[in-house]
Amino acid sequence: MGRALVWDATCVDSLAASHLPSTSQKAAAAAESAQMLKRPKMFLLRQAVSNARQLAPSVRAMSSKGPLVDLTVDNDGVAIMTLQRPPVNSLNLDLLKEISKSLDDVAKNKSRGMILTSSSPTVFSAGLDIMEMYKPDMKRAEEFWTTLQDVWFKLYGSSFATAAAINGHAPAGGCLLSMSCEYRAMVGGKFTIGLNETALGIVAPKWFMDTMCRTISMRQAELALTTAKMFTVDEALKCELIDEIATDKADAINKCKTFLKKFEKIPPLARAITKLKMREEPIKNLQTSRQADVQEFLSFLKNPKVQQSLEMYIQALKQKAAK
Numbered sequence: 001m002g003r004a005l006v007w008d009a010t011c012v013d014s015l016a017a018s019h020l021p022s023t024s025q026k027a028a029a030a031a032e033s034a035q036m037l038k039r040p041k042m043f044l045l046r047q048a049v050s051n052a053r054q055l056a057p058s059v060r061a062m063s064s065k066g067p068l069v070d071l072t073v074d075n076d077g078v079a080i081m082t083l084q085r086p087p088v089n090s091l092n093l094d095l096l097k098e099i100s101k102s103l104d105d106v107a108k109n110k111s112r113g114m115i116l117t118s119s120s121p122t123v124f125s126a127g128l129d130i131m132e133m134y135k136p137d138m139k140r141a142e143e144f145w146t147t148l149q150d151v152w153f154k155l156y157g158s159s160f161a162t163a164a165a166i167n168g169h170a171p172a173g174g175c176l177l178s179m180s181c182e183y184r185a186m187v188g189g190k191f192t193i194g195l196n197e198t199a200l201g202i203v204a205p206k207w208f209m210d211t212m213c214r215t216i217s218m219r220q221a222e223l224a225l226t227t228a229k230m231f232t233v234d235e236a237l238k239c240e241l242i243d244e245i246a247t248d249k250a251d252a253i254n255k256c257k258t259f260l261k262k263f264e265k266i267p268p269l270a271r272a273i274t275k276l277k278m279r280e281e282p283i284k285n286l287q288t289s290r291q292a293d294v295q296e297f298l299s300f301l302k303n304p305k306v307q308q309s310l311e312m313y314i315q316a317l318k319q320k321a322a323k
């Protein structure tokens with residue numbers, strides 16, 4: 001109804017003097033070269049549209065106010081994703097699915113950036129829900145692990161900018177989520193952060209390790225991973241596991257916003273491509289070993305020694321909670 005069906009077409013004169021050498025070598029060479037020449041123009045056009053979107057007045061409606069994840073966009077156009085699965089935001093299948101969907105929503109809404117935080121006053125996330133790994137239903141365990149991989153791909157490899165306002169403890173999977181962001185502000189106090197898997201008698205997957213090795217030095221990462229080190233906030237700052245210490249959650253969010261503001265004058269496409277190139281290697285590694293990684297996880301769950309370790313760990317957690 002009055003809409004153009006073709007909005008950009010180029011008719012190439014294949015017999016023009018400038019095209020004759022290539023056309024005589026290869027059919028349609030003229031069209032191909034015209035297409036190549038058009039690419040930079042389209043790139044700039046797309047970039048201009050994207051810039052315009054980024055600078056448009058914000059407060060866009062973003063629907064998913066789900067029970068486990070709250071996703072809002074503030075007046076600066078920054079998406080705030082709040083994990084809200086009491087008591088400790090342990091990452092079970094349902095929470096992971098909601099995080100995955102919310103990350104899709106942020107990507108679609110072209111927010112200025114995203115800040116990940118928690119509704120709990122003392123726990124950012126307790127990591128993977130141990131009950132998903134203890135005596136599991138194997139079909140569900142497979143979906144659980146695949147969804148965790150998806151969340152990591154979407155968060156670590158997001159083209160939008162990300163920051164974590166860590167307002168409490170962040171062990172294991174909680175630490176992974178925060179390290180997958182580009183910046184971390186953590187509330188000072190008695191909280192701890194780290195990959196403590198070996199303490200549970202389990203082994204952090206290679207992509208957890210890669211994420212840590214790209215956050216802190218290889219030497220610090222090896223020591224931390226093998227000793228199940230949980231860093232205090234001061235220690236985390238010292239080895240650059242976090243970027244700043246905040247006084248409270250609001251301050252952590254403000255510090256993350258200040259970080260995101262740095263990108264205001266940077267063309268978003270250039271920023272996104274740079275980020276993705278920097279993160280390309282671990283992403284490709286998991287892409288190529290994705291199925292093997294799932295199988296390793298499943299066979300690891302079938303190991304009686306692992307189940308025994310998990311059982312003892314759950315008992316210890318319950319006893320501690322009961323005190």
Ligand SMILES: CCCCCCCCCCCC/C=C/CC(=O)SCCNC(=O)CCNC(=O)[C@H](O)C(C)(C)COP(=O)(O)OP(=O)(O)OC[C@H]1O[C@@H](n2cnc3c(N)ncnc32)[C@H](O)[C@@H]1OP(=O)(O)O
Nearest residue numbers: 090126127128129130169171172173203297300317318321
């Ligand atoms: C051997 C060969 C292997 C070869 C290769 C293997 C490759 C396979 C890869 C497999 C890797 C799997 C990777 C896993 C990563 C993870 O994320 S594992 C999870 C690790 N998480 C933790 O260790 C954290 C444990 N929790 C805590 O330390 C504390 O709860 C807290 C500091 C986070 C908070 O403390 P507090 O506020 O005092 O709360 P609590 O009273 O301790 O807990 C309240 C409540 O929550 C339950 N809970 C805590 N954490 C979890 C959890 N992660 N999952 C499930 N449930 C959790 C806790 O038991 C309490 O429950 P009740 O109130 O008693 O019911």
